[in-house]
Amino acid sequence: MTRCIQCTRCVRFASEVAGVQDLGMLGRGSGEEIGTYVEKLMTSELSGNVIDICPVGALTSKPFAFKARNWELKGTETIDVTDAVGSNIRIDSRGLEVMRIIPRLNEDINEEWISDKTRFCYDGLKRQRLNDPMIRGPDGRFKSVSWRDALAIVAEVALQVKPEEIVGVAGRLSDAESMIALKDFLNRMGSNNVWCEGNGVRPNADLRSGYLLNSSISGLEKADVFLLVGTQPRIEAPMVNARIHKTVRANHAEVGYIGPPTDFNYNCKNLGTGPQTLLEIAEGRHPFCSALLAAKNPAIIVGAGLFERKDKDSILSVVNSIAKLGNVVRPDWNGLNFLLLHAAQAASLDLGLVPESDNSIESAKFLYLMGADDVELDELPSDAFVVYQGHHGDRSVYRANVILPASAFSEKEGTYENTEGCSQQTLPAVPTVGDARDDWKIIRALSEVAGVCLPYDNLSGIRSRISVVAPNLLRVDEREPALIHTDLKPDCQQKLSTEPFSSAVDNFYMTDSITRASKIMAQCSASLLSKK
Amino acid sequence: MAFVVRSARVPPNSATFEEARQRTLEFFRKACRSIPTIMQIHNLEDVVTISQLRSTISSEIRKQAHITNPKVIDMLLFKGFEELNNILEQAKQRHHLIGQYVIGREGLVQDHRTKDQGISDFLKNFYSSNYF
Ligand code: SF4
Numbered sequence A: 001m002t003r004c005i006q007c008t009r010c011v012r013f014a015s016e017v018a019g020v021q022d023l024g025m026l027g028r029g030s031g032e033e034i035g036t037y038v039e040k041l042m043t044s045e046l047s048g049n050v051i052d053i054c055p056v057g058a059l060t061s062k063p064f065a066f067k068a069r070n071w072e073l074k075g076t077e078t079i080d081v082t083d084a085v086g087s088n089i090r091i092d093s094r095g096l097e098v099m100r101i102i103p104r105l106n107e108d109i110n111e112e113w114i115s116d117k118t119r120f121c122y123d124g125l126k127r128q129r130l131n132d133p134m135i136r137g138p139d140g141r142f143k144s145v146s147w148r149d150a151l152a153i154v155a156e157v158a159l160q161v162k163p164e165e166i167v168g169v170a171g172r173l174s175d176a177e178s179m180i181a182l183k184d185f186l187n188r189m190g191s192n193n194v195w196c197e198g199n200g201v202r203p204n205a206d207l208r209s210g211y212l213l214n215s216s217i218s219g220l221e222k223a224d225v226f227l228l229v230g231t232q233p234r235i236e237a238p239m240v241n242a243r244i245h246k247t248v249r250a251n252h253a254e255v256g257y258i259g260p261p262t263d264f265n266y267n268c269k270n271l272g273t274g275p276q277t278l279l280e281i282a283e284g285r286h287p288f289c290s291a292l293l294a295a296k297n298p299a300i301i302v303g304a305g306l307f308e309r310k311d312k313d314s315i316l317s318v319v320n321s322i323a324k325l326g327n328v329v330r331p332d333w334n335g336l337n338f339l340l341l342h343a344a345q346a347a348s349l350d351l352g353l354v355p356e357s358d359n360s361i362e363s364a365k366f367l368y369l370m371g372a373d374d375v376e377l378d379e380l381p382s383d384a385f386v387v388y389q390g391h392h393g394d395r396s397v398y399r400a401n402v403i404l405p406a407s408a409f410s411e412k413e414g415t416y417e418n419t420e421g422c423s424q425q426t427l428p429a430v431p432t433v434g435d436a437r438d439d440w441k442i443i444r445a446l447s448e449v450a451g452v453c454l455p456y457d458n459l460s461g462i463r464s465r466i467s468v469v470a471p472n473l474l475r476v477d478e479r480e481p482a483l484i485h486t487d488l489k490p491d492c493q494q495k496l497s498t499e500p501f502s503s504a505v506d507n508f509y510m511t512d513s514i515t516r517a518s519k520i521m522a523q524c525s526a527s528l529l530s531k532k
Numbered sequence B: 001m002a003f004v005v006r007s008a009r010v011p012p013n014s015a016t017f018e019e020a021r022q023r024t025l026e027f028f029r030k031a032c033r034s035i036p037t038i039m040q041i042h043n044l045e046d047v048v049t050i051s052q053l054r055s056t057i058s059s060e061i062r063k064q065a066h067i068t069n070p071k072v073i074d075m076l077l078f079k080g081f082e083e084l085n086n087i088l089e090q091a092k093q094r095h096h097l098i099g100q101y102v103i104g105r106e107g108l109v110q111d112h113r114t115k116d117q118g119i120s121d122f123l124k125n126f127y128s129s130n131y132f
Helices: A009-017 A049-053 A116-126 A147-160 A174-186 A217-223 A238-251 A275-282 A288-292 A304-306 A312-325 A345-350 A440-448 A461-469 A513-517 A519-529 B004-008 B019-042 B050-062 B070-088 B093-102 B121-128
Strands: A023-026 A033-036 A074-079 A086-093 A097-103 A134-136 A142-144 A168-171 A192-195 A227-229 A254-258 A269-272 A298-303 A334-341 A366-370 A385-390 A402-405 A414-417 A422-426
Touching: A009 A049, A009 A238, A049 A097, A074 A304, A074 A422, A097 A116, A097 A298, A116 A513, A116 A519, A134 A147, A134 B121, A147 A402, A147 A440, A147 B121, A168 A174, A174 A192, A174 A345, A174 A414, A174 A461, A192 A345, A217 A238, A227 A238, A227 A275, A227 A288, A227 A312, A254 A288, A269 A275, A275 A288, A275 A312, A288 A312, A298 A312, A304 A312, A345 A414, A385 A440, A402 B121, A440 A461, A440 B121, B019 B050, B019 B070, B050 B093
Parallel strands: A168 A192, A168 A366, A227 A254, A227 A298, A254 A269, A298 A334, A366 A385, A385 A402
Antiparallel strands: A023 A033, A074 A086, A086 A097, A134 A142, A134 A402, A414 A422
């Protein structure tokens, strides 16, 4: 028996918000049924929202359905960290366990939707967790030790190497508090080689307009022409994509896309695959220019995947010239946008986590990975000492010498800044696993053991330190727009390579240590990605 | 019940210190001979070795080395036999043994007070828990 009352809210959601025509009404009259046509899956990254939308509970969340009663759950209003959008979510927990994640209303960011990755990744929080400090013995196996011993060893090694051989990398899920602690700690050790994953070499951290979504997520609704440069919003930031989809539906905005072939759920012109097309537009040779020039509020969205390219500066200067040509940046409208990939990126650039030298990994003797799982460790010297502080036994653990267990986003209070520059805070929903500690506490404790004690003992102390560096991070739930625009940048003479743009995210469902540990995400990628 | 009867048997008092000493050695031998059985019935192979248990027993005995009164020694021996019986009859269980004889008196929580001198309250709290 089904509870469905044929209200077709789910069908309307699928076609109007998610932009896929997968759900529909089969049969007519008393034989009416809601379903996907001919055993198809609903292949949308927003499909989970039909659960919230269904008024009678005919559509249920497969991992959550019948696992808990509503009144047993404790709701914690917090922030999602699986992408750079910072969707507002509520974590419902029972005891020590996260039972489900559902969206919270925030008209400026995620409206009332969240992506499937946000909604279903939580089973990753229970798997592969690190719960004890561990040291790799001479036989290559990890042995649990006490925090005292682990910190003593890390501090001893850190004090033995030369300051410039100390390198720190913050992971894509790091909060602002731990990043400033990491930076302060490394600075006190005499090194300034600290950065955040995904920002590439020599990131532009001076002008906030150079890395934020300047027209804001809700502001994208005003745009009438979009130019997507090397970004696939559908997999990089589904909530931003939903905004673009909404705009396209509402005012028939034109969308041009430069990048590798990908799926869009709205009409989109594929203009080309690489910088060459970009150059043509900048020089006014491309047919898309007429659309750009005719637009009232043109929006250019540049993907943060480009930050990793060698010719990044020249690409950005070409984009700048397109912006000038199309009059994209005006006092009343800033349409030059950068779409970041990871939750930690915006805050890290605000806090100035910029490496001093380009190839510090190659000369590192002491590498501190704070949840960083996607750094290239091939170049790392084999005698380097690697400390991995994190919550999941993910990629970097294979190379680590010492593991310090930390708490995940659902277990700590932390500040995150999303891609449009709005800072938000997570709240702990469940207690930490095992003997794990909050990220900033570990670094604070380590600094004391190493004899370079950091001057803060609690969150308010560390926040007053942040207020000196980036006060905007403390104005929670407020978007702090960038004030100065990119025109000030000197023109770059770097050569543009002809190499086409590559996609920044190859598997939407598995982008970080939490989602990679999740069984549901693994099943999603197996059944949904193979179809394409 | 078998073990009640066996453990209730009180031997006559030792007349001299020498006799008490003899009995102590007997107790030690008996305890050592039961170690393999204890290891087996309590499944202790993966946490401790025979020699470790043996030295634990001897150190428990040596702890009382200063006692010379045969009556007191008799009483301690009685308690020793009682304990051995309890273990063999599985009135004491695996975790009791591990707690008492494998991990030992100092326990899992080690006393770091001397090491902790001169460190901040933050670090002291940090070592004990995440919540402070
Ligand atoms: S939203 Fe629920 S009740 Fe309405 S048509 Fe869809 S399944 Fe049926």
